[in-house]
Amino acid sequence: MEFDPSWIVLGLPLAFALGWFASRLDLRQLREDSRRAPKAYFKGLNYLLNEQQDQAIDAFIEAVQNDPDTTELHFALGNLFRRRGEYNRAVRVHEHLLSRGDLGRADRERAQHALALDFLKAGLLDRAEDALRRLERTPFEGQARMALLAIYERSRDWPQASEIARRMQAAGQGDFSTRQAHYLCEQALAHAARGELEPARELLREAVATAPQAARARIELARLAQRTGDAATACRELEDLAAVAPAALPLAAALWVEAAGAVQQEEQAHALLVRQYEQMPALDLLQAIVELERAMAPAAAAAAGRQWWLRHLEREPSLVAATRWLEAEPLGGEPARTRVLQALERASKPLTRYRCAACGFEARQHFWQCPGCQSWDSYPARRVEEL
Incomplete structure (x- = not known):
């Protein structure tokens, strides 16, 4: 049988028509699929904007089922679960993302960060720590370190917190010297509580060197010296405190009274506290001044104390100062005065x-x-x- 070329002429248009028809069917199906997913997606966004989280989650789940390869839908769904406190479901979403072999590097790092937040919000600190450490050398490294720092502070793991703070400062994320000094002070207090006074003193000295303008280490050094019977060193530490951080002196005023009395340096301490009080009137400073004057001149201490409290009231109104003045005022022990004093004490207590x-x-x-x-x-x- 001979081949008839006329079949080619008839077959080519037919093949073209069939191909065109098949492509139209594929395009139609593709359009329907693409329309279905965005519709569910925008429906979820609408519910989310109206604070209807239950309906938004249902819409996003529908969108994910229609297009399981869309990472943005997974992220949106996982974030919604976390906001609602459904941390287990959020973890499953983000772990599913991480298990995908076709996930790009940027999305993988983003999913790892979201998973760390899930663990952190759920209070699973050990798993959160592991997830955060995997974010080293990623765009989320700075945020991960801040979260790790919070974890170590909450768990009072001061050496680890100190290491993270040191790395953050080296990376230019801020000045963490004062916080480093606090970590050293916390470790020093732990040593002191166990009776290990020399290691505690060394850590406090390191804290002073780390943050010279910070007040806490100097106060703790003075307290440690007073505890060991070295009141002279305690006074020197407090003098240094007054020079570098005078605003914190009210916190150590009572300690200074005790240390100055032990080495008969009441007049020197009194003069310095008075100068500081004139620059920054504070109730704790004033109380320390009154106690020092009582130690230096007991006979005239009551009258001098009343004058000090009255001078404070002239500078600024104070219910606490008024109560202290009335306590020192020799008005007798009549019942009315006692009741007034009790009322003033109760009213002024929250103010202290x-x-x-x-x-x-x-x-x-x-x-x-x-x-x-x-x-x-x-x-x-x-x-x-x-x-």
Whole structure:
């Protein structure tokens, strides 16, 4: 049978028509798929903007099922789970992303960071630490180090915190010298609590060298010297404190009274505290001045103390100072005076607390790190009434 060339003429248009029809079917299916996924995606965004998180999660799950290869949908879904506190589901989403072999480097690093945040929010600090350490030499390295620093501070792992702070400072992420000094002080206090006074002293000296303008290490050195019976060294440390960090002197005023009395240096301490009080009136400084005058001249101490409290009231109104003046005023022991004093004591007691400047947490004692927000040096050295 001979081949008829006319079949070629008839077959070519037919093959072209069939190919065109098949391509139209594929394009139609592709359009339908692409329309379906963005529709669910935008529906989820709409729910999210209206703070309807349950419906948003359902929409994003539908979008992920329609297009399981879309990483952005996975990130959006994982972040939603984390915001809702569903940390297990967020972890599964981000671990699924990390298990994909076709994931690019940037998305893989982003997923690793999101997974670390999941563990951190869930309170799984050991797993969060491991996930954060895998972000070294990535664009998330700075954020990871800050999170690691917070973990080590919460767990009171001061050597590890010190190492991370040193690396952050070397990388130009800020000045962490004051925080490094706090870490050394914390380690020194742990040694002192175990009776290891010499290692504690060495760490405090290192803290002074690390942050010369910081007050805490000098105060702790003076307290340690007073504990070991070396009041003269305690006085010298407090004189250095007055020179480099005078604003923190109210925190050590009572300690200075004790140390000065032990070495008969009341007049020297009194003169320095008076000069400091004239520059910055503070209740703790004034109380220390009154106690030093009581030690130097007991006979005239009561009258001098009343005058000091009255002078303070002339400079600025103070319920605490008014209470102290009334206590020293010789008005007799009539019941009315006693009741007034009790009322004043109760009203002024909250005013003698310290308040965190970062979160407002109040406490009877001064903290170098706020128990509420974990901020360092957020407690001023002055009482609530003086702020």
